Amino acid sequence: MTGERILLIEDEVAIADAVAARLRSVGFVVEMAGDGPEGLDRFDEFSPALVVLDLNLPGLDGLEVCRRIQAKAAEGVRSTPVVMLTARDDETDIVVGLGVGADDYLTKPFSPRELVARVQAVLRRVGEQVVGPDPSPRTLVGEVELELASRRAFRRGDEVHLTPTEFDLLARLVARGGAVLTRDQLLHQVWGYRDGSGPRTVDSHVRALRRKLGPDVIRTVHGVGYSVGDGKA
Numbered sequence: 001m002t003g004e005r006i007l008l009i010e011d012e013v014a015i016a017d018a019v020a021a022r023l024r025s026v027g028f029v030v031e032m033a034g035d036g037p038e039g040l041d042r043f044d045e046f047s048p049a050l051v052v053l054d055l056n057l058p059g060l061d062g063l064e065v066c067r068r069i070q071a072k073a074a075e076g077v078r079s080t081p082v083v084m085l086t087a088r089d090d091e092t093d094i095v096v097g098l099g100v101g102a103d104d105y106l107t108k109p110f111s112p113r114e115l116v117a118r119v120q121a122v123l124r125r126v127g128e129q130v131v132g133p134d135p136s137p138r139t140l141v142g143e144v145e146l147e148l149a150s151r152r153a154f155r156r157g158d159e160v161h162l163t164p165t166e167f168d169l170l171a172r173l174v175a176r177g178g179a180v181l182t183r184d185q186l187l188h189q190v191w192g193y194r195d196g197s198g199p200r201t202v203d204s205h206v207r208a209l210r211r212k213l214g215p216d217v218i219r220t221v222h223g224v225g226y227s228v229g230d231g232k233a
């Protein structure tokens with residue numbers, strides 16, 4: 001993954017410098033911005049493979065910057081994963097609950113090494129092709145179609161923008177062909193880690209998928225986890 005471009009939007013200079021140095025030391029090309037509006041400008045100019053985004057920023061906060069990055073993807077600019085930095089665990093819970101479409105979260109203080117590991121995990125996941133039991137180019141789930149190779153989703157023939165994480169979550173469930181995956185299994189397979197606030201991360205992404213693709217695209221198996229829906233409400 002040498003040479004991949006990372007945009008780091010963080011107003012705390014000490015954190016930004018430490019994170020940028022660590023990312024560069026493993027071969028990433030890093031561009032930095034110190035506030036929200038500057039971050040969005042850099043995003044357009046730099047076309048990063050991934051954005052590391054602080055939540056508490058001057059100008060525009062991280063929530064709004066994340067929404068605007070996702071909106072660009074909806075307009076046809078390619079989808080870019082976001083790793084969001086928050087100041088506290090409870091802040092992370094609130095942001096996850098809002099479902100703004102970040103792909104992973106890290107609470108300060110964190111080690112630059114841990115951030116690099118998360119960035120690499122997200123990029124690996126986004127670069128991976130999830131292969132389902134059906135080798136045809138599009139897999140049908142009720143009125144939703146997934147095109148695995150191009151990572152695109154369609155509802156009744158209309159393309160729907162999914163974040164990289166939303167796509168992965170749905171593709172993992174589709175690959176199981178209706179079998180149930182627990183939240184822990186999904187965390188492990190989609191995010192590549194387990195942690196305490198994790199189950200709510202899964203729930204938040206399931207909510208986002210239902211909002212975008214219809215309530216019956218994913219079935220809740222109470223007390224167990226989730227499976228792909230059968231297309232019937």
Ligand code: CA
Pocket residue numbers: 010011012054055056057
């Ligand atoms: Ca900040």
